[in-house]
Amino acid sequence: MRVLIFGGTTEGRRLSAALSGAGIQVMLSVATEYGKSSAADDAAEIFSDRLTEEEMVELLGQEGSFDCVIDATHPYAVLVTQNIRSACRTAGLQYIRLKRPESGVIPGVTYVPDMFAAVELLSKSDGKALLTIGSKQLDPFTGVPNYAERLFVRMLPMLDSLEKATRLGFRGSNIICMQGPFDSEMNAAMLKMTGAKFLVTKNSGDPGGFEAKISAALNLGCEVIVVERPAEGEGYTLDEILNLLGAKTTSEEIQSQPAFFPLFVDISGKKVLVTGCGNVAERRVKVLQPFGADITVISPTATEYIEHAASLGEIRLLKRKYQPGDVAAISPFFVVAATDDRLSNHSAMTEASSLNIPVSVADCREECTCYFPAIAESENYIAGLVSKNGDHAGVKRMAEKIRGLINT
Secondary structure (H helix, E strand, O other): OEEEEEOOOHHHHHHHHHHHHOOOEEEEEEOOHHHHHHOOOOOOEEEEOOOOHHHHHHHHOOOOOOOEEEEOOOOOOHHHHHHHHHHHHHHOOEEEEEOOOOOOOOOOEEEEOOHHHHHHHHHOOOOOEEEEOOOOOOHHHHHOOOHHHHEEEEEOOOHHHHHHHHHOOOOHHHEEEOOOOOOHHHHHHHHHHHOOOEEEEEOOOHHHOHHHHHHHHHHOOOEEEEEOOOOOOOOEOHHHHHHHOOOOOOHHHHHOOOOOOOOOOOOOOOEEEEEOOOHHHHHHHHHHHHHOOEEEEEOOOOOHHHHHHHHOOOOEEEOOOOOOOHHHHHOOOEEEEOOOOHHHHHHHHHHHHHOOOOEEEOOOHHHOOOOOOEEEEOOOOEEEEOOOOOOHHHHHHHHHHHHHHHOO
16 A cells, blocks of 8 residues: 655654554655655655645556545645645545644633734734744734734744745744744743733644643733634544554554663674665664774665765675575674665564564664664764654754754
């Protein structure tokens, strides 16, 4: 089975990882290169581009390309959802909507039907406001009197978003470009920094950090304006989709994977076997090299970097497919199974496990006996970071924060 998932949302990434781990081929379609980097997931093919309805039809119309399409886009991305539905009807493919659970009604919060209603409320009041609605629906807020001075905008750190906000007349000093979601403390700090009397946000649910925003604002005495979601129609929860497609893993199981003990060991001179030589394998090799590992890569093809490193004698490259018995023959300290062949990775894992050799499996978290960490390093410190719930994008963001912290 091959599934196309539209949406670089948190739940879209989690669904992608879960389906891939169940042996289902997944393509994850996100709108931007930034979305691609945030959705970095070793277990899925990622496609980044904004597609029109006609381009979606062309993609879905390729014979045998996909068995079904899952719409995991943001609940406020109404036009995109309409285009995906229409393209699926044209291509004759099953359409499945992944619905994000809504938060219940919170006392002390003002709910409005749309952005224009939020603008009307702000226009009748005085005081600064923090908008956490993204950049796509900023246009109506230029109707707020003295908006350039009164309104602060928090959005994703994307160039096109920043350009749009400045083009609309928002001041650079009033634009905050950061990747969320944020906890209550961070939201409170931003509200204090901006001197906001109002918070305007969407009912984006827990994956969007909704409740953390609300609690921070109410604790500070800010007035909260929540723009309600557009009607979505029928849809399925993450667990229902996993069950529908025959994946045994549940969202609860994704969040309760074993928490492996972080043990730092000396691998200088120790043998490491890497099967496969695509982008994932290359990244693993680049991380291992500075620690002095004796690396052997087995793959019939190799990236330019791996080829060059092998020509310099920095690593050993065997240009063939992995074969059962390779792990026993090399007797490595550690194995990284990172081919694009599920059976090959499973075979390497089985052999390594039978020999009590730690193994990291790139396309199946459940088969790992150890996790390959993101590394944050400075002159005095080194940190390794993994996710307890398969959130690869979250690991990437947190590793960047740690790098900034230990390098200050």
